[in-house]
Amino acid sequence: MRIDPLKNWLDERLSLSSLAALADEKEVPQHRQTIWYYFGGMTLFLFAVQVATGILLLLYYRPSSENAFESVQFIITEVKFGWLIRSIHSWSANLMIATLFIHMFSVFFLRAYYPPREITWLSGAVLLFLVICFGFSGYLLPWNKLAFFATKVGTEIAGVVPIVGRPALRFLRGGDDVTGATLTRFFGFHVAVLPATATIFIAIHVLLVQLHGMHVPKKYEASYQRMKFFPNFMLRDLIGWILAIGVLAALAALFPWELGEKADPFAPAPAGIKPEWYFLFMFQTLKWIPAKILGLDGEVLGIMAFNLIALLLFAVPFIDRDPENRRRHLIFNICGVLALLYIVAMTIVGYVAK
Amino acid sequence: MKSGRQSKAASLPPHSKFVALVIVLVFSFAAVAQKKSSCIECHIKLDDTRLSAPAKLFDNDIHKSRGLSCNDCHGGDPNADTKEGAKDPSKGYLGKPKTLDIPAYCGKCHSDANLMKRFNPALRVDQEKEYYTSVHGKLLREKGETRVATCISCHSVHGIRAPGDPLSSVYPANVAETCSKCHASADYMKPFGIPSDQYEKYKTSVHANAIYVKQDLSAPTCNDCHGNHGAAPPGIASVANVCGQCHARQAELFQTSPHKAAFDQNQLAECITCHSNHAILKPNDQMIGTQQGALCVNCHSNGDKGFAAAGMMRTRIDELIAGIDKSTAILNQAERKGMEVSKPKFDLKGATDALTHARVLIHSSSTAEVDKVVAPGLEVATKGYQAGLEALGEWKFRREGLAVSLVFILFLAFLVYLKIRQIESRPS
Numbered sequence: 001m002r003i004d005p006l007k008n009w010l011d012e013r014l015s016l017s018s019l020a021a022l023a024d025e026k027e028v029p030q031h032r033q034t035i036w037y038y039f040g041g042m043t044l045f046l047f048a049v050q051v052a053t054g055i056l057l058l059l060y061y062r063p064s065s066e067n068a069f070e071s072v073q074f075i076i077t078e079v080k081f082g083w084l085i086r087s088i089h090s091w092s093a094n095l096m097i098a099t100l101f102i103h104m105f106s107v108f109f110l111r112a113y114y115p116p117r118e119i120t121w122l123s124g125a126v127l128l129f130l131v132i133c134f135g136f137s138g139y140l141l142p143w144n145k146l147a148f149f150a151t152k153v154g155t156e157i158a159g160v161v162p163i164v165g166r167p168a169l170r171f172l173r174g175g176d177d178v179t180g181a182t183l184t185r186f187f188g189f190h191v192a193v194l195p196a197t198a199t200i201f202i203a204i205h206v207l208l209v210q211l212h213g214m215h216v217p218k219k220y221e222a223s224y225q226r227m228k229f230f231p232n233f234m235l236r237d238l239i240g241w242i243l244a245i246g247v248l249a250a251l252a253a254l255f256p257w258e259l260g261e262k263a264d265p266f267a268p269a270p271a272g273i274k275p276e277w278y279f280l281f282m283f284q285t286l287k288w289i290p291a292k293i294l295g296l297d298g299e300v301l302g303i304m305a306f307n308l309i310a311l312l313l314f315a316v317p318f319i320d321r322d323p324e325n326r327r328r329h330l331i332f333n334i335c336g337v338l339a340l341l342y343i344v345a346m347t348i349v350g351y352v353a354k
Numbered sequence: 355m356k357s358g359r360q361s362k363a364a365s366l367p368p369h370s371k372f373v374a375l376v377i378v379l380v381f382s383f384a385a386v387a388q389k390k391s392s393c394i395e396c397h398i399k400l401d402d403t404r405l406s407a408p409a410k411l412f413d414n415d416i417h418k419s420r421g422l423s424c425n426d427c428h429g430g431d432p433n434a435d436t437k438e439g440a441k442d443p444s445k446g447y448l449g450k451p452k453t454l455d456i457p458a459y460c461g462k463c464h465s466d467a468n469l470m471k472r473f474n475p476a477l478r479v480d481q482e483k484e485y486y487t488s489v490h491g492k493l494l495r496e497k498g499e500t501r502v503a504t505c506i507s508c509h510s511v512h513g514i515r516a517p518g519d520p521l522s523s524v525y526p527a528n529v530a531e532t533c534s535k536c537h538a539s540a541d542y543m544k545p546f547g548i549p550s551d552q553y554e555k556y557k558t559s560v561h562a563n564a565i566y567v568k569q570d571l572s573a574p575t576c577n578d579c580h581g582n583h584g585a586a587p588p589g590i591a592s593v594a595n596v597c598g599q600c601h602a603r604q605a606e607l608f609q610t611s612p613h614k615a616a617f618d619q620n621q622l623a624e625c626i627t628c629h630s631n632h633a634i635l636k637p638n639d640q641m642i643g644t645q646q647g648a649l650c651v652n653c654h655s656n657g658d659k660g661f662a663a664a665g666m667m668r669t670r671i672d673e674l675i676a677g678i679d680k681s682t683a684i685l686n687q688a689e690r691k692g693m694e695v696s697k698p699k700f701d702l703k704g705a706t707d708a709l710t711h712a713r714v715l716i717h718s719s720s721t722a723e724v725d726k727v728v729a730p731g732l733e734v735a736t737k738g739y740q741a742g743l744e745a746l747g748e749w750k751f752r753r754e755g756l757a758v759s760l761v762f763i764l765f766l767a768f769l770v771y772l773k774i775r776q777i778e779s780r781p782s
Contacts, residue, residue, distance in 0.1 A: 076694050083694070083752075235774045239767050246763040253756040256692045 026210075026229035031220040036106035037233075038240055039099050040209070044202065045241045046096035049248070050134075053089040054191065061141070063187035065180030068143035069262040076259060087252035093135060095248070097278050100131055108336050111329075112215035113317035120208040121317045123201050129310070130198045135276060137190040143183055148263035150275050151186075152178045157286065160300050161307070179265070218323055272354050280350035281343045282306055287353075309339075391432040392440050393424040411513035414521075420473050427459070453500040457482050457491065460505045481505075484584040491584075501545070503585075508532055524582075527565055529575040530556055552576075555633035563636075574600065594624035601625075607717035612660075639675070642716055643668030666721045670728045671712055677735030678705045684742030691749045698741035705734040 011017050028037060060079055062071040075082035104124065107113060113121035140151045155178065159169030174181030216224055227233055275283050285306075289298040312319075320332050397409035412418055417426070425432045429446035431439055441447045451459040461482030463469050470479050485491040485505075493499040508524055515522035523532045534553035536542050543550040556562050556576070564573035579596050580586060588596045598605025608614060608624060617624055628641065628649045641649045643664055644656070650664035681702055685695045708731025715724045 073694065073697065077697060231777060232774065235770050235777070239770050239774075242763055242767045242770065246760055246767075249756055249759050249763070253752045254692075256694075258692070259694055259696070261696075 023230040024228075027213075027226040028229050028233045029214050029216045029220070030225040030227045031216065033106075033110060033217055033220070034227075036103075036110060037214055038237060039103040039106060041237045042240055042244060043096055043099045043103055044206070045237075045244060046092050046099060047198070047202070049092045049244075050089065050096065051195070053085050053092065056085045057089060058191065063141070063184055065143060065183055065263070068141060068183055069259075072142045072259060076256075083256055084249075084252050087255075087257045088248050090257035091248055091251040091255075093138060094277070095244070097131055097135060100128060101278075104128060105336065105340060107215075108316070109333070110215065110217045111320070111323070113320075114215070114323055115317075115321055117208070117212055117215060118317035118321075120205060120212065122314060123205040123208065125314050127198060127201050127205060128313075130194055130201065132278065134190065134194050134198070135278060137186040137194065139276060140178075140183060140186045141190065142259060143263045144260035145263050145267070145270060146260055146273065148178060148265070149269045149273050151182065152269070153273065154275060154279070155182075157299075157303060160297075160303055162300060162304075177265070274350065277347060277351070281346035284346045284350035284353065391423050391425075392434055393428075393430070393432055396437065396440075408512040411511075415512055415514050416516050416519075417514065426463075453504060454494060454498065456504040456506060457485050457494070481583045484581075487584045487586070488581065489586045501542070503536060507536070508582075524577075526571045526573075526575055527569075529577055530562070533576045552632045555630075559632060559634045560636040561634060590621060590623040593626055597625040603714055604717045607715065607723075611717060611719040613719055637713070639668065639671055639713075642671070660719070663719060663721050667716055667724045670721070670724055671709070671716075674705065674709050674712060674728050674731045674735065677732050677739070678702065678709065681705070681735045681738030681742060684739055684746065688742050688745035688749065691746070693745040693749055695741065695745050698738050698745075701734065701741075702738040705731045705738065707731075708734065 007016075028034070057075065060071055060075045060082065062068060072086065076086050077083075079085075107121065107124065136151075136154060140147045155169050155172045158172060159165045161168065170176065172182070172185070173179070174185045274280065286299055286302050289302040291298050293301050316332075320328050322328065394409045394412065397405055400406045400409075408424075412424070423432055424430070425446075427448075428450075429448040430441050431445040431447075434440040434442065434445075441449070448459075464477075465479050465482045467479045470477050486495055490502040490504070493502045494504065510523050515525075517524045519525060520527070522528065530553060537548075538550050538553040540550040557566075561574045564570040565575060577585065578599075579588060594605050594608060605625075614624075616622075617627065629635075629637070640647055644651060644654075644661055645668075648664065648668070650660065654661040654664060682699075685699050685702065688695050689699075708727045711727045712724050712731065715727060718724075
């Protein structure tokens with residue numbers, strides 16, 4: 001056959017046959033909780049969608065306060081299928097954060113961070129924060145009214161943190177106020193710093209998953225079946241990805257992402273301004289928190305509490321490392337369920353609240 | 355290095371500093387003592403409010419803030435401790451001026467350019483002169499009529515505030531009310547034989563709405579049309595000039611229109627014949643045309659040139675309004691469907707601008723002039739409508755495209771599913 005010489009040529013140089021053998025050997029545990037394994041791959045797929053659509057948007061986007069809004073307007077009105085690319089980029093970003101949360105909680109509740117998977121968990125936690133940073137920086141890029149004020153409020157919250165807050169605020173904004181300098185800076189983070197960092201951590205994360213294989217919950221350790229990763233699991237992943245494309249297309253066509261009005265730094269903030277849904281639970285908490293708690297600034301305490309929770313998230317595999325400690329399991333389950341309920345409830349309240 | 359002056363001060367003996375301090379205190383006391391006003395000290399304690407009110411009001415008077423006191427207008431000796439001493443004619447005591455003398459009384463300073471420069475170099479000094487050109491001033495001087503307004507009738511007395519002070523009786527938003535104190539009183543106006551409904555009419559006008567509701571202090575009030583110190587009703591010949599101060603374009607167009615000669619010939623006051631004077635309402639399109647209620651039919655009748663022109667101008671304006679409404683409606687519809695139409699909506703403002711311009715051009719009474727802006731306006735409106743149609747077409751295309759894509763996507767997913775089944779049905 002004509003393809004064989006090429007295959008042999010590549011094999012000699014890239015050792016494809018050993019890679020194929022490795023893929024052939026790779027198996028995925030099959031049990032009642034297997035469904036949760038797909039969310040990691042789905043998040044990765046949506047990240048790939050972000051990269052692809054992001055590159056296309058870069059062809060027309062101009063990162064300055066004078067041109068950003070107009071360039072996005074041009075993309076969605078004049079560029080052929082520009083509206084589709086921009087809407088898919090926005091919807092995919094939100095879906096990616098949603099699948100990432102599902103992935104994180106499933107790993108948490110299935111105890112997939114037990115030794116030797118601590119670094120897999122840590123790299124995942126870093127990726128969670130990187131993705132949130134992606135969302136925060138990308139939100140400002142269309143330079144519309146809502147994004148402008150959401151960034152103003154968001155960076156102000158960062159500025160409240162004692163000692164490092166003020167320098168962090170100036171670093172994020174590129175000055176004392178949200179200006180064109182902030183936009184340029186956020187653009188740099190969004191298309192260079194964050195993608196480069198995320199790629200490194202994704203590589204570490206995926207490599208570690210390959211190295212340690214999928215974690216099997218203790219309950220199913222005694223009896224579970226195995227499924228070949230390639231092609232069985234891969235094809236199932238593919239169905240999910242194809243359906244994800246369908247969902248993204250439907251969302252983009254039926255609910256195109258709004259552009260809104262161009263940001264006007266001299267205009268008053270619109271009433272009832274809210275951040276993106278994944279920040280709402282924190283935003284609502286800070287709104288409700290009393291101004292003073294034991295003589296200390298309530299907002300500062302709230303922000304410090306969220307920082308502490310973030311640190312605890314990183315520490316999870318080091319606190320709960322004994323699969324036999326049933327009491328600790330119970331405490332972790334209760335904490336996880338309460339955190340999940342809190343996030344869902346406060347997000348709903350944040351949406352409903354005026 | 356210290357400057358020479360600093361070095362000198364530092365080198366002074368300590369007791370010299372004490373002496374300097376005493377000198378400063380003595381001079382300060384002297385300055386305060388000079389400000390003594392026995393007029394205020396006595397008058398403020400009097401039970402008769404007619405006599406105590408001036409002393410109380412003077413606290414907020416602009417003259418006081420400029421360092422003037424009672425004796426600067428009334429004469430006398432403010433340092434005297436007795437009534438007789440304070441009101442000593444030999445010290446220039448003038449007392450309360452007669453109404454006839456008030457303009458000259460105020461003009462003593464306000465007509466003196468050299469004096470006024472010390473307080474406000476930008477302030478005019480011809481108020482007194484101008485006053486005697488007003489109806490008020492003429493009646494006062496020529497007929498000795500003392501019921502007319504003098505300086506204090508409008509500016510108040512003793513509590514006089516700067517015209518820019520919102521509490522001043524001549525602050526733009528307070529002028530109409532100040533004039534109305536006399537001019538809205540039928541009894542007071544009866545001897546002069548002039549109506550007293552101007553204030554009531556003015557309150558219904560577009561100008562009053564601008565000044566009272568929109569807080570637009572540049573909107574005209576009584577003095578903007580009648581003058582302030584030289585207040586007089588504008589004559590028929592000068593009405594257009596008065597209105598033209600603000601409505602310059604309309605006035606200019608009217609001057610070149612065929613109406614100009616006709617109005618002059620028939621002794622009609624230009625602007626107010628159609629727009630009225632005090633009760634000037636916001637103009638609307640119903641005012642022009644040949645239908646019942648239109649102002650044009652008051653003079654023109656079917657068959658004359660003006661009648662045809664009025665009808666044509668109205669038709670063209672109505673066409674432009676309809677075009678704008680149609681485009682706005684379709685663009686709003688597209689926007690509600692989630693389409694981005696902010697640019698065509700912005701472009702449509704060009705048609706709205708044309709409409710405003712056309713409404714101004716009516717004052718030329720020329721169909722051709724009106725058409726010069728209506729035609730491009732209609733073109734803009736048509737483009738807006740086209741953009742709306744395209745946006746709706748795009749919306750439809752997206753829906754249909756989505757349906758086709760979803761069929762393809764689901765089919766592809768089904769094929770992968772079949773492949774999985776095929777693989778997994780094989781014996782391992």
